[in-house]
Amino acid sequence: MTQNPKRYTITAALPYTNGPIHIGHLAGVYVPADIYARYLRLTGNDVAFMCGSDEHGVAIPMRAKKEGVSPQDIIDKYHGIIKKSFNDFGISFDNYSRTSAEIHHETASDFFKKLYKDGEFIEEVTEQLYDAEADQFLADRFVVGTCPKCSYEEAYGDQCENCGSSLSGTELINPKSAITGNVPTLKQTKHWFLPLDKYSDFLTEWIVEGHKKDWKPNVYGQVKSWVDDGLKPRAVTRDLDWGIPVPVEGAEGKVLYVWFDAPIGYISATKEWATREGKDWEPYWKDEDTKLVHFIGKDNIVFHCIIFPSMLKAHGDYILPDNVPANEFLNLEGNKLSTSKNWAVWLHEYLEDFPGKEDVLRYTLTANAPESKDNDFTWKDFQARNNNELVAILGNFINRVVVLTHKYYDGIIPEYTGEYEELTQVKHFPAIISSSIERYRFREASQELMNLARLGNQFLQANEPWKKIKEDPETVKGIMYVALQIASAIAVLSEPFLPFTSNKLKGILALDADLSWNDISTKEVLIPAGHKINPGELLFAKIDDKEIQAQLDKLEATKKANEAANKEVVPQKETATFDDFTKLDLRVGTIIEAEKVRKTKKLLKLIVDTGLDQRTIVSGIAESFTPEEIIGKKVTVLANLAPRTIAKVESQGMILMTETPEGKLVFVNPDEDGVNNGETIN
């Protein structure tokens, strides 16, 4: 671990510009990163907090093609929305850049050239799938075909979504171009590979041995398993016309792999910032006394812990991350967030729907952050966090103090009389909260802040100034003095979590703007006697059921829209003659046995009594039914379908199915009393 760093470089994962920012991105990456960055600045550290839009990769041109616009249109649109919403939400990036920026192209190019010159790459000519009509190599998702491992028919060129295998396009059976639908041909192409195997020892020493204790289990576990499995050279270039051109001779029509250029974006963003601020960027990336921390989601672990560090190591000039606190994922109302299905709470929409409530979302996402496992965001929980915690505990405490101060003393802080141990207790909070933040436990840290407000409420309750004001006004002075010190501590310590509220509260208390995190522990007086505070205003307002219902309705409408989109009726196929139809031998059968096919998610192996025989049929229905619930069911069987081996099991027929709008499969079933197995259907 970097001890006593002179400066911090904090990065937050570059958002991909194929959609706006949603609560999943915020909870996983940007809110924790922002809390960390704000905390460090407040404790007097030199911080560079860097981010930017990731605008390369296959998905951008694919999406552009689909929408009939240029890739540039796509990235400009989303870069604009993303940048503005981050800014309005108070994410305090020192720079938010973009990978289409000239400085980034230059930086990434130079990085590649340095490794190339130093002989850090392996060059290899391989045969890749090529679509002659589109005049394009079919990288990753541009090709679809049958998975060689599980026979799933819609596997992509990089991965099969049914069994999860990592594939390469050339392994696919019956590959088809996702652009034209044509059958691709094989064509030779040259690519550059980073030999990750060369860095295996370095990664073992640095992470597997060096960060066993301080890195999160999900991060550490994944790195260890990759290293233990043996690393392989990884291609860092692609045949594509969107991205950063490979800056060497003979590489026309090739660009850097998006995962090669994207993390370099952190460096480019730092350069851009330093130029603007008149600073030197290099210490932030090259000085051993700099602590580098990458905030990411769990899907990015290998890139930030294996590939990028290997790149940095290969380059030789750069420091390595001190920690990579990857978060898990956030779900929304029980379902996975999905940009394509519009299943999300979009930041730019939230900011419109809930003006002035930036901190409510920040707090909810922090208190319910997916730090150790996937979590669920519900609007009901959002409402409860606001009404029961922010309003009732924190907001209410501040309001009590402010109202009483105006009522008893016309807003002027009274002299401290008596002796209260709460003044000492307050001094402990900076260290308590720091300890949580520095261990990347932001959820816990936010709860400690609430505990400070609880301490305030308990203090008032125990001392009852509203009672004593009549018979013992001198004592009340001391009580209110202490309560005001607590309120001041909250104003400062809430800044990383609730920056808008912190500002508002500092305004109400007319607090010294220079009051820092450590002052809360070291200064005897946070807000002095004789000082006048401003008229109060409520920090938080209750959110009523109507507002929550409106959001739930919005989600319900999305669900309906998705169903409607899925329901689009497939056009009628070409005419079949009666003879065509009679070729099909459709029969009634009964499922007598069912079990899951090992190593697949979707397949069930069924034994069906068809009246003719008992035969094995493999059916892709495991996600809709458990084996137990379908045993004994009467189903429609296509009996004379040519046998086919699926996942090593020979299937002798097909069960006729249809589907609900939600994608649940339903049997086409002849379930009327007195129908016998083997009866033909015509």
Added chain:
RNA sequence: AGCGAUAUAGCUUAAUUGGUAAAGCACUGGUCUCAUAAGCCAGAAGUUGAAAGUUCAAAUCUUUCUAUCGCCA
């Protein structure tokens, strides 16, 4: 598939390296009236995903399951 992570009270989470399962919210009861029908005090709430094993002792270690997510963008 394989690998990794996760599974603890209705909900969100703790449990410092095997030693009395602990908080907040919600709930129930009591109480106060300065405050946003807020607060404060107390209480109830658990077969720690399942099963087996190791041990004087298991949320924690082992084995086998199950479920969810990630490993491509």
